[in-house]
Amino acid sequence: MAKKNDELLKKLLATFRVEADEHLHAMSSGLLALEKAPAGEQQAEIVETIFREAHSLKGAARAVNLTHIESVCQSLESVFAALKDKRLAVSPPLLDLLHQTIDALGGLLAADAGVSPAHPPAVAALMRRLDDALTGTRPEPVHLAPTPPAIPPSAVPEALTGAHKPPDMASETVRVSTTKLDAVMRQVEELLSPRLASSQRARELRETAAALVVWKKERLRIQPALRLIERAFARSVKVNGSARERQELPRLLEYLDAEQLHMKTLENRLTKLKRAAEHDQRTLSGMTDGLLHDVKEMQLLPFASLLEIFPRFARELAREQGKDVELAIQGGEIEIDRRILEEMKDPLIHLLRNAIDHGIEQPAVREARRKPPRGTITLAISQKDSGKVEVLVADDGAGIDAARVKAAASKLGVVSAEEAEQLGEREVLALAFQSGVTTSPIITDVSGRGLGLAIVREKVERLGGTVALESHSDAGTAFRIVLPLTLANFRGVLVRAGGQLFVVPATSVERVTRVAGKDIQTVENRETIPLDGQAVALAWLSDALELPRTGTADESAGDAPVVVLGPDLTRVAFRVEEVLGEQEVLVKTLGRQLARVRNVAGASVLGTGQVVPVLNVPDLLKSAVQRVTAPLAPVTTGKPGATEKRSILVVEDSITSRALLKNILESAGYRVTVAVDGIDAYTSLKTTTFDLVVSDVEMPRMDGFDLTAKIRSDKQLAELPVVLVTALESREHRERGIDVGANAYIVKSSFDQSNLLEVIGRLI
Numbered sequence: 001m002a003k004k005n006d007e008l009l010k011k012l013l014a015t016f017r018v019e020a021d022e023h024l025h026a027m028s029s030g031l032l033a034l035e036k037a038p039a040g041e042q043q044a045e046i047v048e049t050i051f052r053e054a055h056s057l058k059g060a061a062r063a064v065n066l067t068h069i070e071s072v073c074q075s076l077e078s079v080f081a082a083l084k085d086k087r088l089a090v091s092p093p094l095l096d097l098l099h100q101t102i103d104a105l106g107g108l109l110a111a112d113a114g115v116s117p118a119h120p121p122a123v124a125a126l127m128r129r130l131d132d133a134l135t136g137t138r139p140e141p142v143h144l145a146p147t148p149p150a151i152p153p154s155a156v157p158e159a160l161t162g163a164h165k166p167p168d169m170a171s172e173t174v175r176v177s178t179t180k181l182d183a184v185m186r187q188v189e190e191l192l193s194p195r196l197a198s199s200q201r202a203r204e205l206r207e208t209a210a211a212l213v214v215w216k217k218e219r220l221r222i223q224p225a226l227r228l229i230e231r232a233f234a235r236s237v238k239v240n241g242s243a244r245e246r247q248e249l250p251r252l253l254e255y256l257d258a259e260q261l262h263m264k265t266l267e268n269r270l271t272k273l274k275r276a277a278e279h280d281q282r283t284l285s286g287m288t289d290g291l292l293h294d295v296k297e298m299q300l301l302p303f304a305s306l307l308e309i310f311p312r313f314a315r316e317l318a319r320e321q322g323k324d325v326e327l328a329i330q331g332g333e334i335e336i337d338r339r340i341l342e343e344m345k346d347p348l349i350h351l352l353r354n355a356i357d358h359g360i361e362q363p364a365v366r367e368a369r370r371k372p373p374r375g376t377i378t379l380a381i382s383q384k385d386s387g388k389v390e391v392l393v394a395d396d397g398a399g400i401d402a403a404r405v406k407a408a409a410s411k412l413g414v415v416s417a418e419e420a421e422q423l424g425e426r427e428v429l430a431l432a433f434q435s436g437v438t439t440s441p442i443i444t445d446v447s448g449r450g451l452g453l454a455i456v457r458e459k460v461e462r463l464g465g466t467v468a469l470e471s472h473s474d475a476g477t478a479f480r481i482v483l484p485l486t487l488a489n490f491r492g493v494l495v496r497a498g499g500q501l502f503v504v505p506a507t508s509v510e511r512v513t514r515v516a517g518k519d520i521q522t523v524e525n526r527e528t529i530p531l532d533g534q535a536v537a538l539a540w541l542s543d544a545l546e547l548p549r550t551g552t553a554d555e556s557a558g559d560a561p562v563v564v565l566g567p568d569l570t571r572v573a574f575r576v577e578e579v580l581g582e583q584e585v586l587v588k589t590l591g592r593q594l595a596r597v598r599n600v601a602g603a604s605v606l607g608t609g610q611v612v613p614v615l616n617v618p619d620l621l622k623s624a625v626q627r628v629t630a631p632l633a634p635v636t637t638g639k640p641g642a643t644e645k646r647s648i649l650v651v652e653d654s655i656t657s658r659a660l661l662k663n664i665l666e667s668a669g670y671r672v673t674v675a676v677d678g679i680d681a682y683t684s685l686k687t688t689t690f691d692l693v694v695s696d697v698e699m700p701r702m703d704g705f706d707l708t709a710k711i712r713s714d715k716q717l718a719e720l721p722v723v724l725v726t727a728l729e730s731r732e733h734r735e736r737g738i739d740v741g742a743n744a745y746i747v748k749s750s751f752d753q754s755n756l757l758e759v760i761g762r763l764i
Helices: 004-036 041-063 067-084 094-113 121-136 153-159 178-190 192-221 225-242 243-301 310-320 338-358 363-367 401-411 417-422 425-433 452-462 617-624 655-667 677-687 704-713 731-740 755-762
Strands: 300-302 326-329 335-337 375-385 388-393 466-472 475-485 490-497 499-507 509-514 522-525 526-531 534-540 559-565 571-576 578-585 599-606 612-614 647-651 671-675 692-695 721-727 744-747
Touching: 004 041, 004 094, 041 067, 067 094, 067 121, 094 121, 178 243, 192 225, 192 243, 192 578, 225 243, 300 338, 310 326, 310 338, 335 338, 338 375, 338 388, 338 452, 338 475, 417 466, 425 452, 452 466, 452 475, 452 617, 490 559, 522 612, 534 612, 534 617, 559 578, 559 617, 571 617, 647 655, 647 677, 655 671, 655 731, 655 755, 671 677, 677 692, 677 704, 692 704, 692 755, 704 721, 704 731, 721 755, 731 744, 744 755
Parallel strands: 326 375, 499 612, 534 571, 647 671, 647 692, 692 721, 721 744
Antiparallel strands: 300 335, 375 388, 388 475, 466 475, 490 499, 490 578, 509 559, 522 526, 526 534, 559 571, 599 612
8 A cells, every 4th residue: 555655646746746847937927027017907917827826836735745845835925915915016126036936946846856955944044035025124135056947848958957957747748638638538439439330340241241151052052953954954945945945044054053153252252351341340449449548548537636625624514513523535546537536526525524414423422422532434445346446435423314314205205104114224225315305404504405415326327336325323324436437438238129229338237137927926016026036126118218119919928138227225127129239339418408318318329320329227217116105295386376375484673684585485486474573473473374484593582593492392383394594604503503493594694595495495
């Protein structure tokens, strides 16, 4: 592991030096422009640009632990901040000092490359002069030992020689924009189409050659019969035939004899063409595979490049909630496609937020449960095989309460109460990935809306991966995400359903098998088949795709091909008309007009030129397993035109805020009554029926906390949803909102009406 970390650090340092050269060059050019720019807006823009470059260089130096460069950049930042705020004026002595600082940074960069010695005393003196410049002391020149100037990499060979010449980074690395890299990747991926076409042509030539061999054998089999006909005809013509008849038959037989020679010539030419096509196909495949592999390698980045933001994120979120959390990261050196890294940033943030907000307990609670006061979250990346990685996000917190998940799913209508009772613990935990299902007692700006895990699953599945959840009460929760190492082409299973061809992603295929009609059973009005001792739902793929069945005259006769899709607990066996085999395919998007067609993820072009839909497996599973559920409460939409409007009580002492909330809710179709404080609101609640209360917190006579507590203590009102909308955003106030029984806590600083309406729509 230490060796891998050293190699990773070496790569990061090489990348840093190239990046640092660019930042120093930009800063040097900016200072030259600053000398010529007139005071005013133009000068301010240049200062802002140099300021950003210094900040970026500081952050990059911190990432690779070059603290001395980071310290100089910190002092440099302070000077540019003063220039930006007009606390410091641009002057020739100051510009000289800034140029010297950039030169010194170039020297430090070269020193870290092992080329020239650093000059700590002189650099320290330089930083003191920068600090003096901030206090208004006239900067004096500082005499530094010669250091390499900050220059663009392309100019290094001519400008620097001998011991002071830094490594020629331009000869080893080059920075290319991701747009260009993606464009090259798309063009290389397009080579898969001619490769598949060449493979198809070679296959067709082999089939044609085989057909010719069969024809030749059949021709040889009729040769004796032709000779019999010839002799019989000769005797007949000799007695009764005309001169013309005696000439025609020999000409026909002569042609048939010559045909064998032509057939042999054709066979030889076809054999040569077949061999040439196969050679071209192998050559093209080798070149395409090699090129695709190399370009994929260019797209790979270590996980560490994504994970560097998480320790600080976890620390700040934990401190905000009064928790003590340690984030342990493992396997950051494993490389994966840059595009997958970009897509996985939000899902991992969601999982970390969930672990801190829902999983890790308060230190006092942990100690009471005989746990260390500091909670641990593990983010570990490991290689599963040559084409996949596993990302584990685990915590040692309270775990997920399966009963609360079941209750939340039932309340939302995801499953009926009867179905929920029949589910096992793992099946119940899988419900947590459904949009809107949450165990949080309160909705805040951090969490509680039940969207995080739904987003995680959607993103992971869109990348061709899977996510599984394990949780144990008081022992913690673990999310296991399996991802492909690269995007682009993948393998698919070609099937026929409804008389049409479809591609099913091979990564989602658990197995392909055949099922006998006698093994198909009906359980709870659903067809099932036995698989590994478990009853697995059986569905027609054509039914899921809303296509007519074909070849179903006798569905129970013989064996039927099925494709089993989905994770263990949600497997579905799809019956198809034919499985044509597995092959490599390139998925093409459907364009913005068809960006979200149900059950279809994209399209692929086969070697024959035929365009075939690529199926969206998560959609298929939903289409196949249609749950008939009925909500526990009468259905009301809260929209204009509904037969019965929902009634909301708005409690707000500010006239402006009260009018705003009333307008928003009435525009959304709710019937709104207003109250000026808690006492006024409680009086209205005792005389009128409401479906929900939206209340401010800070109010005269009775505030929102006391009103919520009074509602919860009243037997008739205890189940009434309460949403607190307030400017109080501290952790203590949020916790008090939870304690008194509020269902949602919305901070006014991050308030928007769609957020409020979404919360209300979920609560009533």
